[in-house]
Amino acid sequence: MRRKLAAGNWKMNGSVAALAQIEAMKPAATDAIDVLICPPALLVAQAATISGDIAVGGQDCHANASGAHTGDTSAVMLKEAGASHVITGHSERRTDHAESDENVAAKSQAAWDAGLIAVICIGETLDEREGGETLNVIGTQLAGSVPDGATAENTVVAYEPVWAIGTGKVPTLDQIGEVHDFMRAELEKRFGKDIAGGVRLLYGGSVKASNATEIFATSNVDGALVGGASLKADDFVPIMTALAAS
Structure with a gap:
């Protein structure tokens, strides 16, 4: 059985005072699921000291362990x-920093080398969805962004349709299920059924308390990567609860 994962990406939000929200989430972090919060890099160390059973992760890392890379943070x-995890390949990194699948794979490998779990993000734009290219895009990104050597212990894959992130728009349950089933099948072709069957597949894109239960009941959805709704315990705890009940 794959342990379900509720992951929160705070993006460039939060403060030392906001870490109180993690404290407020802790009572809902039951043994039934895993919970991960990824605050800005400057808050990772402080978050890790108070997070209890909630894991803490980074939002990005450099592909190198050290070097002349001003402003970057290494997985080490x-x-x-x-941190125990790091997000790689989020659409905002791919768009804002022109990250390619090759870049994402290198960062994911660096995460593994440092002993972190890589949460590798993939997803299509609205034009690609409307053009009928979704599965082609997902297949290409999955093949190019996940390095050889992926296992259930070092990799989580998050499907985040770019057009649904922060917009309030959500794909239909059939569309979410189609992509998650496709990702599982593609991973099985490459890594074998035993390994692919253990890799957790998250859905991300305007997940909130009102739609979490039906999303978590969808085929091959093992949890969620949540943006804005993870910033406050009052919004994120109901998502955690829905996942634990699914």
Whole structure:
């Protein structure tokens, strides 16, 4: 059985005071599911000291362990700060920083090398969805962004349709299920059924308390990567509860 995962991406939001929200989430972090919060890099170390059973992760890492890369953070640094996970390939990184699948794969490998779990993000734009290219795009990104050596222990894959992130728009349950079933099948072709069957597949894109239950009941959805709704315990705890009940 794959352990379900409720992951929160705070993006460039939060403050030292906002870490109180993690404290407020802790009572709902039951043994039934895993919970992960990814705050800005400057808050990772402090979050890790108070998070209890909630895992803490970074939002990005450099492909190199160290070097002349001003402003970047390595996976090794995140690990030392107390992180257990790091998000790689989020659509905002792909768009804002022109990250390619090759870049994402290199960062994911660096995460593994540092002992972190890589949460590898993939997803199509609205034009690609409307053009009938969704599965082609997902297949290409999945093949190019996930390095050889992926296992259930070092990899989580998050499907985040770009057009649904922060917009309030959500694909139909059939569309979500189609992509998640496709990702599972593609992973099985590449890594074998035993490994692919253990890799958790998350859905992300305007997940909130009102739609979480039906999303979590969808085929091959093992949890969620949540943006804005993870910033406050009052919004995120109902999502955690829905996942634990699914």
